[in-house]
Each structure stands twice: as C-alpha cells, then as structure tokens.
Amino acid sequence: MKNKLDLAKAWTIEAGQYIRENMHNDLEIDEKTNHTDLVTNMDKSVQDKLVSCIKKKFPEDNILAEENNLRHSIAKGNVWVIDPIDGTSNFVSQKDNFAVMIAYFENGVGKFGIILDVMKENLYWGDGKKVFRNNDELQKPKINLMHSVIGVNSYMYRTNDHGLLDYSENTLGVRILGSAGIEYTKLIEGKISGYFSNLSPWDYAAGTIILSAFDYVTEAISGGNPKYDGREKVFTVEKSNLPLVREFIN
Amino acid sequence: MKNKLDLAKAWTIEAGQYIRENMHNDLEIDEKTNHTDLVTNMDKSVQDKLVSCIKKKFPEDNILAEENNLRHSIAKGNVWVIDPIDGTSNFVSQKDNFAVMIAYFENGVGKFGIILDVMKENLYWGDGKKVFRNNDELQKPKINLMHSVIGVNSYMYRTNDHGLLDYSENTLGVRILGSAGIEYTKLIEGKISGYFSNLSPWDYAAGTIILSAFDYVTEAISGGNPKYDGREKVFTVEKSNLPLVREFIN
Structure with missing residues (x-):
C-alpha cells in the first residue's frame, strides 16, 4: 500500500x-x-x-x-x-x-x-x-458550526434544496469556489465546516478518504452512504455535527 | 502624492x-x-x-x-x-x-x-x-464575459436582485469569497470578470481606483456613480462590457 x-x-x-x-x-x-x-x-x-x-x-x-x-x-x-x-x-x-x-x-x-x-x-x-x-x-481542525462558513453548490443553495439555504442561515454564510477538490482542501484546513454539492464519485472520493482520519463523513443528502456510481447530492461534515446539520438537511 | x-x-x-x-x-x-x-x-x-x-x-x-x-x-x-x-x-x-x-x-x-x-x-x-x-x-487582464466567472453577493444572487441570477447564467458561474477586498484582487488578476454586491464605500473605494487603470468602472446598480455615503448595491466591470452587463443588470 x-x-x-x-x-x-x-x-x-x-x-x-x-x-x-x-x-x-x-x-x-x-x-x-x-x-x-x-x-x-x-x-x-x-x-x-x-x-x-x-x-x-x-x-x-x-x-x-x-x-x-x-x-x-x-x-x-x-x-x-x-x-x-x-x-x-x-x-x-x-x-x-x-x-x-x-x-x-x-x-x-x-x-x-x-x-x-x-x-x-x-x-x-x-x-x-x-x-x-x-x-x-x-491536525484535526477545531470548528464551531454556527461560527463557520460552508461550501455550497450554487443551485442547491439558491433553491434551498433539501433545506440548504435554511441551514446556511445558521452559519456565518456560504462560499462558492467552483471546485470540489479545492472545497475539500478547505475542509481539511478547517476553513469551511461543511461542503454540500451535487457530485460524482471522483469529486468526493479522495476528500472523503482523507477526511475520515478527522472523523468527517460524507453522506448522501437523501441518507446513507453515497453510491459511488453517478452524480448524487452529498455533503461532508464532522461526524459529531451530523445531528445538528440533519435538523435542516434532509 | x-x-x-x-x-x-x-x-x-x-x-x-x-x-x-x-x-x-x-x-x-x-x-x-x-x-x-x-x-x-x-x-x-x-x-x-x-x-x-x-x-x-x-x-x-x-x-x-x-x-x-x-x-x-x-x-x-x-x-x-x-x-x-x-x-x-x-x-x-x-x-x-x-x-x-x-x-x-x-x-x-x-x-x-x-x-x-x-x-x-x-x-x-x-x-x-x-x-x-x-x-x-x-497587465490588464484579457477576459471574455461568457467564458468567465463572476463574484457575487449571496443574497443578491439567490433573489435574482436586479437580474443578477439571470446575468450569472450567461457566464460560467458565480463565486462567493466573503470579502470585497479579496474579490477586487481577483478582478485585478482577471480571475473574475465582474463583482456585484451591496457595499460600503470602504469596500469598493480602493478597488475602484486601482482598477480604473484597466478601464474598469464601478457603477451603482441603480445607475450612475456610487454615492460613497452608506451601503449601496454596486458592481465593477470593464467599461467596454457595460452594455452587455446592463442588458441584464438594471
């Protein structure tokens, strides 16, 4: 290996x-x-x-x-x-x-x-x-969901897809960078506390494996693990923050 | 001086x-x-x-x-x-x-x-x-409006304020960075072709003066020069692109 x-x-x-x-x-x-x-x-x-x-x-x-x-x-x-x-x-x-x-x-x-x-x-x-x-x-970033910003897909944000706009209003705001890979580097560095987008497996696979070391998880927005076959709405957050995020995103 | x-x-x-x-x-x-x-x-x-x-x-x-x-x-x-x-x-x-x-x-x-x-x-x-x-x-950046991305204010983008969402759909997309100053550095480097936001004079003054050397202009979205007193919706683009941008933004 x-x-x-x-x-x-x-x-x-x-x-x-x-x-x-x-x-x-x-x-x-x-x-x-x-x-x-x-x-x-x-x-x-x-x-x-x-x-x-x-x-x-x-x-x-x-x-x-x-x-x-x-x-x-x-x-x-x-x-x-x-x-x-x-x-x-x-x-x-x-x-x-x-x-x-x-x-x-x-x-x-x-x-x-x-x-x-x-x-x-x-x-x-x-x-x-x-x-x-x-x-x-x-080192694993120290983040506070309410005092952080999140990375989003522009369409999902503006249409409040699965509650994403509502959730964003409980943070310091949204950032849109135009590259899943770059968003994952910001997650790794603790510069965003979550990333929510409509992605293909090659967009989220590397970030998901890297961030698992920090207890971050990637979930399908519809629930469960992403399927790794075809485009899917997914998000990545630190595991202990899942319940709070899921109050809005579902 | x-x-x-x-x-x-x-x-x-x-x-x-x-x-x-x-x-x-x-x-x-x-x-x-x-x-x-x-x-x-x-x-x-x-x-x-x-x-x-x-x-x-x-x-x-x-x-x-x-x-x-x-x-x-x-x-x-x-x-x-x-x-x-x-x-x-x-x-x-x-x-x-x-x-x-x-x-x-x-x-x-x-x-x-x-x-x-x-x-x-x-x-x-x-x-x-x-x-x-x-x-x-x-040097002045070479940009093509339709093949560029733009910097936007998240609220103005998602509410299609003054046609901003419509305009964005004629570009490669939007970016949201969370700092007017950083957006102006991206304009200077030609990494975005326009910036549209709700700003105070200290947010747009420096960028506007710097970019005037490249024939960029900052206009109030409602028309004319920004007033430099209080928050106002403004945008900055290269002057020759104004007519195309104004087809949407008004």
Whole structure:
C-alpha cells in the first residue's frame, strides 16, 4: 500500500507539473451536458497519463474516472478513482483554483486519497489515519458550526434544496469556489465546516478518504452512504455535527 | 502624492504584520447589525493604528472608515478611506481570505488605492495609471464575459436582485469569497470578470481606483456613480462590457 500511495503521490505531482507547463498553450474546450460543463484536451491528456502510469505498473487494477467513460465500480477489486482536472471552469477562466485528485479502493474500502491544488502546489493526502499537506502532518481542525462558513453548490443553495439555504442561515454564510477538490482542501484546513454539492464519485472520493482520519463523513443528502456510481447530492461534515446539520438537511 | 502613497503602503504592510502576529490571541467578537455582521477588537485596533499614523503625519487630512463612525465625505479636502479588516467573517472563521484596504481622495478624486491580502502577503496597489502586485506591474487582464466567472453577493444572487441570477447564467458561474477586498484582487488578476454586491464605500473605494487603470468602472446598480455615503448595491466591470452587463443588470 505504501508503495502504491507513494507512486500515486509522485504521479499526481507530475500531472500538476505537466498542467502548469502546458496550460498556456491553446486549449480545445468542449461542452459536455451544458455551457458550464466543460472538458478540455488537458483534462483528457492528464487522465490518459495517469491511467497509463497505473496500468503499466498495476495491469490488473481497475479505473473509475471522469473522462472517456471509464466506469469500474469501486466495490470489486483494486480500483483507482481519478479526476484529472477538477474545477474545469476555473481552469479555463482563472488558470487557478483547480485540482488533480486520485482515490484508491480495495473491494470497496478506501485506502488513500490525494488532492493536488495545482497552482498553489499543495498536495493534500492521507490514508484514513493521518492527514498531510506536502510533508506536514495536519491536525484535526477545531470548528464551531454556527461560527463557520460552508461550501455550497450554487443551485442547491439558491433553491434551498433539501433545506440548504435554511441551514446556511445558521452559519456565518456560504462560499462558492467552483471546485470540489479545492472545497475539500478547505475542509481539511478547517476553513469551511461543511461542503454540500451535487457530485460524482471522483469529486468526493479522495476528500472523503482523507477526511475520515478527522472523523468527517460524507453522506448522501437523501441518507446513507453515497453510491459511488453517478452524480448524487452529498455533503461532508464532522461526524459529531451530523445531528445538528440533519435538523435542516434532509 | 508619491510620498503619501509610499507611506500608505508601508502602514498597510505594518497593519498586516500586526494582524498576523496577534490573530491567534483570543478575539473579542461583537455582532453589529446581525449575527453575520461581525467586528472584533482587531478591526478596531488596526483602524486606530492606521488613523493615528495618518493623523500624526497629516493632521489636516480627514477619515472615512468602517469602525467608530468616522464618516467624512470624500467630496471635500484630503480624505483617507479605511477598511481595517475586510471580510471579518473570514478572519474570524478561517483566519484567511481577508484584506486591509486604504483609498485616498482629494476633493472627490481618487488618487490611489491599496488592498493587502493579509495571509498571502500580496499588496495590490495603484494610482489609476498603473497597477502593481507587490513590486510587479500587472497587465490588464484579457477576459471574455461568457467564458468567465463572476463574484457575487449571496443574497443578491439567490433573489435574482436586479437580474443578477439571470446575468450569472450567461457566464460560467458565480463565486462567493466573503470579502470585497479579496474579490477586487481577483478582478485585478482577471480571475473574475465582474463583482456585484451591496457595499460600503470602504469596500469598493480602493478597488475602484486601482482598477480604473484597466478601464474598469464601478457603477451603482441603480445607475450612475456610487454615492460613497452608506451601503449601496454596486458592481465593477470593464467599461467596454457595460452594455452587455446592463442588458441584464438594471
């Protein structure tokens, strides 16, 4: 496992270097489901690079990834979950505030997660026991729900989806950053106390594994564990705060 | 003027150092108009320090500032506009993403603006002719409204105030950062193409002066120049984009 985690960290760092070196070349930008759901040639080439590293070293392992319809279930065997560029709108319009994410599962059990804030060159990673930013071990944040801000999906916030607007009014307010990966780095650092969004498995897998070391849980808003197959409304908070959050979110 | 700008930069940098050195002491936090409108003893002591620097060196000059009801009109004489900590909710809950801002006016004409991103130690400043981040001159960002994101006030966004939600749907989406000062640094860097909020003069004065060098304008949403007396709904965009923005925002 150590070996796989070390390799995955190195591959993620290399992916970040590749993006930073090539991001100012002309991008090919395509729309997926709508005009804000973007994919670029960079998303695809970064994913291809990561998949090829994994497959070369671990040919029996499987992939669940955002692009190219690689959709192996996390439930069976060794499965790598990849988001080559999370926050593609930010990548395209800001050249900042996007992430590369890898999560690794064995028979449905999350073994490690990695989130690279590409432009800040901060690598967040953990195996469910400890949490690191680069080489520094991080401590569990001390947060107070009422005196914190939360990360939200803009649509769910403004439509009060499952009570999210009501809940937000019992905090210091909402923040919208445009990248699940970046939101998870803010959760890890204690800069937001919860994150509520409509996400795919590659958006929440790495953050969920990393934050489990701090007793944070990711739940489907409709209840229970997220299904890890397809887009779903989910949230991540510290476990002891679940009852208070669930007074509003249900 | 050069002398005043250099002094103001030095005082702002000192204020940032003071905040970073003292921010982990116990804060006294008070609510102003509601539970999310906060002021701390740090806001007050930073403002006192800045006012005292100004008054010692320029005893005839006047002050318009967030705390302690210092409300001199910018229209007459030499006026310093101060926001000691912009983004107090972020300061309290994140210890990040807040700013110190100073703007300086002579008889209603903005002479210079300064925004310090305190935790990133980035000082943005300009005299309306050139724009700098620390010692680096910045170039006017190239932006495309439809392929950019915008900074918004959460309430105005979700209530479609003056068409803001409608307008946002013609962009790549909204971002909410919780500090006008930080939003203005994102405008300066071209990471957002517009900022729409309900602001006081000390929130928009510095950013407006700095960005005038890039032909950005701040307008009252109701039309015309902001009044610089009291809270008002305003927005800042590049001048040539005004007609397109005004198709929605009015």
